[in-house]
Amino acid sequence: MTMIEYRQPLDHETVKVPIGQVFVIPERCKGCSFCIEFCPQQVLVESPSINTKGYHFPVVAQGKEQDCVNCAFCKLVCPEFAIYTEEL
Amino acid sequence: MTMIEYRQPLDHETVKVPIGQVFVIPERCKGCSFCIEFCPQQVLVESPSINTKGYHFPVVAQGKEQDCVNCAFCKLVCPEFAIYTEEL
Amino acid sequence: MKQEVRLAGFGGQGIILAGYVLGRAAALYGGKEAVLTQSYGPEARGGACAAELIISDEPIDYPLVTRPDLVVCMSQEAFNRYGVDAADGAKLMVDTDLVPSAAGSEWLSHVRATHLAEELGNRMSANMVMLGFFAGVTGVVARQALEEAVRNTVKPRTVELNLKALDIGFEEATGAKR
Amino acid sequence: MKQEVRLAGFGGQGIILAGYVLGRAAALYGGKEAVLTQSYGPEARGGACAAELIISDEPIDYPLVTRPDLVVCMSQEAFNRYGVDAADGAKLMVDTDLVPSAAGSEWLSHVRATHLAEELGNRMSANMVMLGFFAGVTGVVARQALEEAVRNTVKPRTVELNLKALDIGFEEATGAKR
Amino acid sequence: MSSEIVVTEHPLDGLLRADRLPHIWCPGCGLGSIMACMANAMTDSGLPTQKQVVVSGIGCTGRTAGYLNVDSFHTTHGRAIPFAIGLKLANPELAVTVFSGDGDLFAIGGNHFLHAARRNVDINVVCVNNFNYGMTGGQAGPTTPTGARTTTTPLGNTEPPFNLPYLAAALGAVFVARWTNLHVRQLHRSMLRALAKPGFRFIEVVSPCPVGFGKSNDIGDGLDEMRMYRQECIIDPDVDLSRAAIDMRHGSPIVLGDFVDIERAVFRPGGQEEA
């Protein structure tokens, strides 16, 4: 099994990691779930509602509001430029 | 320096080698001298006369009438299909 | 008698297959002339998609649908685009659950094709439910012709499922709002 | 006044260069119009080769030589092929040593161009010997024009040699059999 | 600190022709991810945006030129490389990236790749390998793995595919890498390295085409194919490249890495002396 690389300090288990804010552009999303599946912190879930095209875009899961480490993986992997994060 | 390969018995110094007869088609010759230069026995020389195109074709050198070993190198190297040998 | 039909939805719903079955039914088993055209092009990928048919008793020259008489919408997007055809006098049929904005409209025919297909155990059969419904409502082709077309079109192991879905659609048509 | 010239020999003799110098002399320094054409094609490789010129006081339309007035042969093959031009009234010049079959013929001009070039120390100058001879015999272009053309055509370090060869040819022409 | 914030603009929009979004690519297609990496790398490279040029051929991947908001050229099928060479030779200040599909670059365009790599022309080539011709509907191409089904190999492909990194390396490319659209972080870094080097640079990016290759081979959607990458890929920059061909029959791994990073005299046109 391959290593997908996330940007993490080597000692990320002990050191405080940056906290990220997730931004979403729902209308751009085509519901591929890449961001949801591959978020290292499993921060994202499908929205209950759909966008006008009928896709479930990503939202931050309940209880995970503090879990985004701003690794920006979702920003890179999203094929639709529909999600990104910023350091808080 | 490379090895050009001639067909010779490994023990050709001691064993009787086949003796070849040289055949020439003078009108085909364009005088490149490949056969003359690379004949392993140095059997050939330029003819004194020229063919209609003005080229000196190969002839067997005086005193070399018995030296052709029928290796057929001249037959393969002649670009003009102007020379070959046969075993006597 | 000539009728122009437009089946619209999105990629993956089997819209083109439904159009093909309808055309085949008309042309090979229904004693009619039929021509099927469809949207092509990269812009159509995964997005809107439509099958268009002309079904006629006479040979068909110009093959493109210009003013559809019968329109089926299996997505909101399709309805947004083709709902206006009704203004031109077209009869509209929609999959109720997929076209929320048409909910409750009296001037068109509703069927919960996808829902019924799910009940049948295969969401992918919604196209056949819709086709049965369409045929039942419009009578454009005979039921047997459609069944024959299904039998000769889909993979053998899915024939039964598809015929069942067709049935369900026809049954719905009996009680459908006109 | 219009003259058609054919220079013929084999590849490597500098026939084309001679033709070029002649044409250039006429067109740039001799106050004439001139056009040069030549044989191309794989069949010409290493074999027969010809430069053909039209030199005229008037603008030249059709550029190809059809009935040469002046023919130079620098090989037996060329002579075999173009000797017949004489029948059409062409004046012929041959390199004596290269055209054995023409030896002793009174009706053409002989010059031992290659031999003279060898005496000069460079066999490759036979073309210029021949050109000098040709110009001396025919007067088609002025000597100065030819010299000017040589100076502006060949590599600087070979100018002298080529001019010398030209000279020798001119001198030969004075005593040449007509 | 909070749940997601809904917005309408994306930080990369400046490098995109945002007015053309959504792009035409299918849901689950990997092309968008790879373009995102490219856009990030272009931004992060420090090269002036004005001097960065993207050239594409024809295909789904070829549409990239139409979405990146730099001078971009969408040429003919297979000819992106020679077009890019013309651009670069006419204006050596330009940083030229060819971004195109495996079919475009290696089926119809193979010869230009061959010669550009041999010459070590100063261009950067990103090739998205989705194992088939996506744009025309999923036919086999020269990267289709042996045994795979496509619309033109209904009984399974009988041909062996190119081993692209090996080929590029054998031809003398100065930078050679392979990643997937799942390995976006590494890909982004690999692109940065490529952008920073002179000479002929080559990055293969394996990517799902769910409506073509995925569908024909029962892989499922794009997400499923990416799960497969997670399963099957290994990172080994030191692999013997002759063994890095992609063969899906035997469950052999897809080897990833930045494989080659060498220096070699960059092409300058015939007769021009080095500056």
Place this chain on the structure above:
Amino acid sequence: MSSEIVVTEHPLDGLLRADRLPHIWCPGCGLGSIMACMANAMTDSGLPTQKQVVVSGIGCTGRTAGYLNVDSFHTTHGRAIPFAIGLKLANPELAVTVFSGDGDLFAIGGNHFLHAARRNVDINVVCVNNFNYGMTGGQAGPTTPTGARTTTTPLGNTEPPFNLPYLAAALGAVFVARWTNLHVRQLHRSMLRALAKPGFRFIEVVSPCPVGFGKSNDIGDGLDEMRMYRQECIIDPDVDLSRAAIDMRHGSPIVLGDFVDIERAVFRPGGQEEA
């Protein structure tokens, strides 16, 4: 026993279109020697002459098809390989040899070589490398050694040439060799080996073009270039092919040999089951 006997026919005349001799090739050109080896190999191969086919592209080498008295096809520039593939697939009984120039096969025709080798199509390819485009008068091509002068590289070629045996081997050719027109004995044997094998076979034959490459590079006539081969060539079948590029600048040797002889599944068209 005697001096030479003057005759008017040659034992190979049956395999030649003798009515077309002399051929158009220049005095000192190596093409005739190589064709002689080919004619000998075809005769000695034991393959029925009637089933042997030669396909050439355009160039001096390409004229070979016109001199060999077998079914022979002189196609368009660069397209000998795909034409040959069509022939072979339509009639698998034919033994098809492509005989063409380095420019034909690797400049304009490079892509077809690439794909035919990858697929392991069952054809035999003989490429005469004279380091330039002979037919058009000695321009540089993709095999012209770095530094060499030609009519289009008056200041010396700035490009590195292809290393043909390495390329062929990297693409999976099952038989790969390099000889010169001086090594006629080995070449003849190499051709025999190639003719006896199925799959994609490749022989590069280095050969003088005295009026083109020879003249521009002050090598002299054909004989002089062959003397150079005698001087500069070494036979090393086990050489690391990545180091077998021909580089005339550094007096490095030209490595010769039968380099590759392997087995690999031969191409059968898509979907056809193995017989």
Place this chain on the structure above:
Amino acid sequence: MVTLTQEQRVLTGQHFMNGDVACAEGALAAGCTLFAGYPITPSTEIAERLAQRLPRLGGVYVQMEDELASMAAILGAAWGGAKAMTATSGPGFTLMMENFGLGVMTETPCVIVDVQRGGPSTGLPTLVSQADVMQAKWGSHGDFEPIAYSPSSPQEMFDLTIKAFNAAQRYRMPVFVLSDEIVAHMTERVTIPPADTIEIVDRKRPPPPGNGWLPYAPDDDLVPPMPLAGEGYRLHVTGLTHDERGYPAGDATVHDRLVRRLSRKVQVHTPEISLVEELYTEDAELVVIAYGATARSARRAVLAARDRGVKAGLLRLITIWPFPQGRVRELSNRVKRFVVAEMNLGQIVREVERHSRWPAIWVTHAGGAMIPPETILRAMMESKSKK
């Protein structure tokens, strides 16, 4: 030599098929044994169909690396004994032109299907045009006289593909089927007749090898019989100008004779090759000339004009090349006006004008959509009123 199993080769019966698939079935019905191609919209379904069908019949489907290779491969295949075919569209058609020329020069039978889409360049890859019509006549360097069929329906995609194979064999040359995106992608009823009722033409075969037979010496019909590789003829086949032995001959006279014969072998057979369909031309004063998909609009327009009392007629070109100049000349003596409708900026209308006595009415559109019947009708009515 590759041959096909007969079972399932001809799918006798009625089908609801699109034009591309019908074309593929027509090829099989004509005896096509080898397809070499490269995918391109909107012709790809031809390749896909044959990729499914040919291997199962023992034939060869081979996908080449590009269109240059595809065209070269079918020429090679033809000499290996195959009935060979390729299919493409605009950009690929352009790339095939060089080896098409080799096919002309070497008299190699094969079939090239071009499904026209919007050009120039990549243009409109998924949308219709008819703008490659002149290219079929002039797209390769040098002079030649092509044969090109123009189907108006899936049924004709089937029928005319068979005719194209037969013409290729009969006249020994590459033959075009010039289709368009509309006809290729529309689905209609296609009737496939029993195999034994389908006329199949095979190439003329030469006498057995060895009697001084000249491979490029034409018979009275100007077509030489065709030997195959591997039969012992020791052929030489070259794209260079060649004499009757097939040997290169760098000579103006040989060249002129050869190139003229290659054109004349089509010209003299124009009466057999040329196909048109006429509607109401007997008494027409206004004749619409159209072909391919546009002919379907034209038909509707003509019928509508008749409804309006206009003496309109339709001349539908089924073969575009050789252009049916005789018929156009005849009609031009009788009718008052030609209206030429085509999805390009005016191509066949130029031929019409050359062979008629007055300028024609041009109804043109660069492509992307069919010309609606109304547009043609309007042009007809306007020309009437101007009269």
Place this chain on the structure above:
Amino acid sequence: MVTLTQEQRVLTGQHFMNGDVACAEGALAAGCTLFAGYPITPSTEIAERLAQRLPRLGGVYVQMEDELASMAAILGAAWGGAKAMTATSGPGFTLMMENFGLGVMTETPCVIVDVQRGGPSTGLPTLVSQADVMQAKWGSHGDFEPIAYSPSSPQEMFDLTIKAFNAAQRYRMPVFVLSDEIVAHMTERVTIPPADTIEIVDRKRPPPPGNGWLPYAPDDDLVPPMPLAGEGYRLHVTGLTHDERGYPAGDATVHDRLVRRLSRKVQVHTPEISLVEELYTEDAELVVIAYGATARSARRAVLAARDRGVKAGLLRLITIWPFPQGRVRELSNRVKRFVVAEMNLGQIVREVERHSRWPAIWVTHAGGAMIPPETILRAMMESKSKK
């Protein structure tokens, strides 16, 4: 951006040069900075000359792997700011046609020289023809309106190459020089004027980036100004049908508008572009129309006919495309007959016939040798006597 040193760029003075070399010098005089090509007889000397000259001037000579690449490279180069050129002959010309189409669609200025030789296919590689004339108009899929110059002498190879560069810049398109083997290989006096007397046209430049300027919005002359890569315009250039922003638009209306404009931008400028030379046409009853090398034979024939008391004239086409239809129409109202002489089986004669009121006399030959003046004269005299 690559620029040339001015010293030695224009070899002002008198020269004795062949047509190919004169063409190369014309290119340099016109400001050519980049040549990309692939050798082919009989155009190779153009490449060879530029391989010698360009690098020494700081320009770029690049030999590509084939003609496909050569054509693509000069398009790229043009967007990089080069005045770019390639040169080829028949088979290579055919291979360039696909990317020529891209040049048309993207409005990319560049020059393509085709030195015509005998075709089809490899034909007669070293001998003359004029059989690519229609190919220049129809050789790429889709509709377009080319510009093609036809030189009759080395001097014109120089002069018209300059004009071709200028037209390419002015109308933003690939422009052809259609030469032939005779003119390319014959050596004559060529006069090169002082650099500052040579008119050089540069492409129209757009306003600075950033003000919503639309890269494919044409000016009144139907030609859009041309930005370059690297200037900050963030251009998108595509061979797909595109709108005025340059963005793909898969739409029939956009397509028709675009393709028509691309043709019309040439058509409306035909008066400026079109060049003919006339001899004795004022009172001629019989006019010979010819171009390129054949015009030299025609001139001789016309002079000979005048000697015989025939009121003959010559219309020499210096631009073949756009075809000077206006002038032909005018003449056709006055003269009794056109004799069209060309080294092909009848190409431009078809255009002549379309624009004149009666069939022309065809004097044709497939190529390999010039048409002798006598042949043209005979045709003239016969047409007189038949009259």
